[in-house]
Amino acid sequence: MGYFPRTPITKNLPRYALTLGIVLLAFLLRFALVQGLGLDMPTYITFYPAVITVAVLGGLGPGLVATALCLLGTALLILPAVYSLSIASISDTVAQVLFAVMGVLISLLAEHYRRGRKDIADLLQEKAAANIQLAASLKALESFSYSVSHDLRAPLRHLDGFLTLLIKRSSAVLDDTAMHYIDRSLDASKRMGMLIDDLLRFSRVGRGEFHRTPVDLNKLVEQVRRELEPEIRDRSIHWRVDRLPVVSADQPMLRQVMENLLTNALKFTRHCPTAEIEIGHKTDAAGDPVIFVRDNGAGFDMKYYSKLFEVFQRLHSEQEFEGTGVGLAIVRRVVERHGGRVWAEGAVGDGATFYFSLPPNSSCAEKGSHEDKPNLAGRG
Amino acid sequence: MKINPIWLVEDSINDIELTITALEESNLANRLIVIRDGGEALERLKTLGYPDGEPFPAVILLDIKMPKVDGIGVLRAIKSDPRLKNLPVVVLTSSREGPDVNTCYELGANAYVVKPMEFGDFFDALKILGKFWAILNEWPEPKMSKG
Numbered sequence: 001m002g003y004f005p006r007t008p009i010t011k012n013l014p015r016y017a018l019t020l021g022i023v024l025l026a027f028l029l030r031f032a033l034v035q036g037l038g039l040d041m042p043t044y045i046t047f048y049p050a051v052i053t054v055a056v057l058g059g060l061g062p063g064l065v066a067t068a069l070c071l072l073g074t075a076l077l078i079l080p081a082v083y084s085l086s087i088a089s090i091s092d093t094v095a096q097v098l099f100a101v102m103g104v105l106i107s108l109l110a111e112h113y114r115r116g117r118k119d120i121a122d123l124l125q126e127k128a129a130a131n132i133q134l135a136a137s138l139k140a141l142e143s144f145s146y147s148v149s150h151d152l153r154a155p156l157r158h159l160d161g162f163l164t165l166l167i168k169r170s171s172a173v174l175d176d177t178a179m180h181y182i183d184r185s186l187d188a189s190k191r192m193g194m195l196i197d198d199l200l201r202f203s204r205v206g207r208g209e210f211h212r213t214p215v216d217l218n219k220l221v222e223q224v225r226r227e228l229e230p231e232i233r234d235r236s237i238h239w240r241v242d243r244l245p246v247v248s249a250d251q252p253m254l255r256q257v258m259e260n261l262l263t264n265a266l267k268f269t270r271h272c273p274t275a276e277i278e279i280g281h282k283t284d285a286a287g288d289p290v291i292f293v294r295d296n297g298a299g300f301d302m303k304y305y306s307k308l309f310e311v312f313q314r315l316h317s318e319q320e321f322e323g324t325g326v327g328l329a330i331v332r333r334v335v336e337r338h339g340g341r342v343w344a345e346g347a348v349g350d351g352a353t354f355y356f357s358l359p360p361n362s363s364c365a366e367k368g369s370h371e372d373k374p375n376l377a378g379r380g
Numbered sequence: 381m382k383i384n385p386i387w388l389v390e391d392s393i394n395d396i397e398l399t400i401t402a403l404e405e406s407n408l409a410n411r412l413i414v415i416r417d418g419g420e421a422l423e424r425l426k427t428l429g430y431p432d433g434e435p436f437p438a439v440i441l442l443d444i445k446m447p448k449v450d451g452i453g454v455l456r457a458i459k460s461d462p463r464l465k466n467l468p469v470v471v472l473t474s475s476r477e478g479p480d481v482n483t484c485y486e487l488g489a490n491a492y493v494v495k496p497m498e499f500g501d502f503f504d505a506l507k508i509l510g511k512f513w514a515i516l517n518e519w520p521e522p523k524m525s526k527g
Contacts, residue, residue: 149475150445153497157474158394161499165401193497 015058016065023069026050027077043074043092044099051103055110063107070103071096138207145203152196159189191324195312198326202311205253205333212338215251217244217258217291221279224258232266235275242280245289248360253334260327261293261354267321268297268352276351288340288359296351300344308344331356384438384521385411386514389421389454390472391446398499399441402506410438410514418449422457425464429522436467436521439513444473444480452483459488466520468513 026046033039033046047070055063079092163186171179221241247254262277269275278294300308300315307313309332314325328342335342335356346352386408390396396414403412413434415421421442427433440458444451451471458464470491471484484492493509496502 150473154392154395154474154495157495157497157499157502158392158398160497161394161398161502164499165398190498 012061015062019054019058019062019066020069022050022054023047023066023073026070027073030078043078043095044070047074047099048102048106052106052110055107056113059114060107060111063110064104067100067103067107071100141203141207145200149196149200153193156189156193156196160186163189195324198324199311202326202330202333205256205330206337208253210250210253210337212248213251214246215249215254216246217254217281220251220255221258221262224255224262227259228262228266235266235270236273237266237269237275237277240276240278240280242278244279244281244291247289247291247358249338249358250334253337254358257331257334257356258293260331264327264354265293265295265297265352267323268299268316269295270321271298272296284357286357286359288357290355290357292353292355294351294353299346299348299350299352301348302346305344309342328354383409383411384435384514385413386510387413387415387421387437387440387442389415389418389440389446389451390443391417392443395443395495398502399506402503403510405503406507406510408510408514410510413437418446418451418454421454422449425454425457425461428464438519439468439470439509439517441470441472441509444471444484445475452480452487455484455487455489463522466522468517468519470509470513 026049030041030046034041051063051066051070054066074096163182167174167179167182174182218241221244225239262279265277266275269277276294276296279292280294281289281291284290298316298321304315307315309328310325311329312325314323316323331354332342335358339359340357342354342356344352344354386403388396388399390399396416400412400414415424424434429436442451442454451473455469455471458467458469465488468490469488470493471480471489472493472495473480474495481492491509493505496505
């Protein structure tokens with residue numbers, strides 16, 4: 001069991017001095033009671049408490065030493081020197097052996113107890129250290145995204161600025177191809193800007209504040225739809241919205257989820273003569289509410305399902321459907337923060353359905369281990 | 381009428397050039413004084429308003445992220461100095477992230493502007509800022525000190 005301490009003897013000196021002191025005290029007490037007051041006492045009556053005290057305070061080593069000292073002292077000072085096997089001497093011997101066994105057991109028990117306490121103390125200390133580290137890396141992450149937004153944005157603004165000035169100044173002398181190159185560069189810098197913004201949005205979802213309140217999904221969906229209205233005014237869209245439940249969620253985050261899913265549904269039904277978008281709900285095996293958004297749009301190939309919710313992964317070309325590949329990653333991150341899960345079904349040209357579950361009271365399952373490896377976003 | 385200059389405290393040569401171009405287009409009569417880092421800004425603030433020193437600026441356009449002394453440090457120096465605290469300071473930044481907005485207003489910034497990503501918007505923003513702070517805005521100009 002590796003009970004024997006490997007610490008240098010000097011470090012143990014106080015423990016053994018204490019042992020000696022307590023054993024001495026036990027002898028003095030015994031002499032005072034028996035010789036001083038003339039009481040008739042069992043031989044080891046004061047030694048058991050001594051051994052227990054020493055073992056609890058000092059552990060296995062001191063406990064054993066105390067046991068040995070008590071036995072030795074008793075043999076030398078208390079028991080009559082016997083050379084024959086009288087009845088009395090046999091009972092003394094049995095008492096001695098019993099005392100020795102008890103001493104060893106008490107010492108082992110005490111050591112066990114001390115180790116347990118030490119383990120707990122170590123664990124607590126480790127946990128405190130881990131917490132400090134976690135807070136530090138969270139802070140590092142924050143300052144990282146801060147400087148990302150600062151330092152990556154500025155050069156883009158400059159690129160955009162000087163290209164625009166170049167067009168302004170030289171459009172008369174530049175031919176179409178040259179203008180085309182400049183336009184391409186401007187588009188690229190704009191796209192880079194979008195990617196940075198989305199990356200920041202995504203990192204914010206992972207570390208932002210999180211407060212569950214009852215959220216009426218009917219109202220929320222209504223709000224999101226109203227917000228998207230301007231973009232779809234001239235499209236033919238057939239909405240089918242179920243009566244939705246009130247769920248327990250972080251309102252702004254859930255809104256972001258619905259916004260991303262509906263934006264996706266609208267985006268990928270763009271080429272349908274009439275878009276059919278259904279928002280509904282059911283209950284999963286665990287009895288938790290499951291919300292789904294179904295469309296009859298471009299769909300996706302289940303072969304690439306594993307990429308669907310990953311960051312910056314897209315299953316359509318930028319020419320087909322614009323996007324950065326962060327939208328579904330954000331959906332997944334938010335749902336996971338709620339302790340729920342996301343999944344989807346789809347077929348190429350045959351629409352897609354996105355599902356997410358929202359367990360009402362799961363302790364917001366902070367999927368901490370997922371934080372460091374960005375594994376999000378999909379279609380839009 | 382004496383025209384106060386505009387200070388631009390900014391370390392990025394690109395931002396300086398783009399800002400100058402934008403302000404030129406708004407035809408302001410104010411002279412633009414470009415200061416390349418926070419340390420230099422602190423030095424020049426010291427002599428501000430003394431008879432043989434520089435005139436007070438109508439507005440200080442202050443970038444936050446600069447090496448050595450950053451914009452927050454300059455802002456703090458201005459707003460904690462009774463002689464300078466009335467100077468209008470407009471904080472310009474590239475980022476919406478971080479604690480900057482709150483910190484700047486706590487310290488007494490007069491405005492906080494995130495430089496727009498698109499140059500057209502950036503251009504417009506600077507023209508508006510120039511016109512507003514250099515022409516429209518009235519402020520209690522600190523008294524010239526007597527030496």
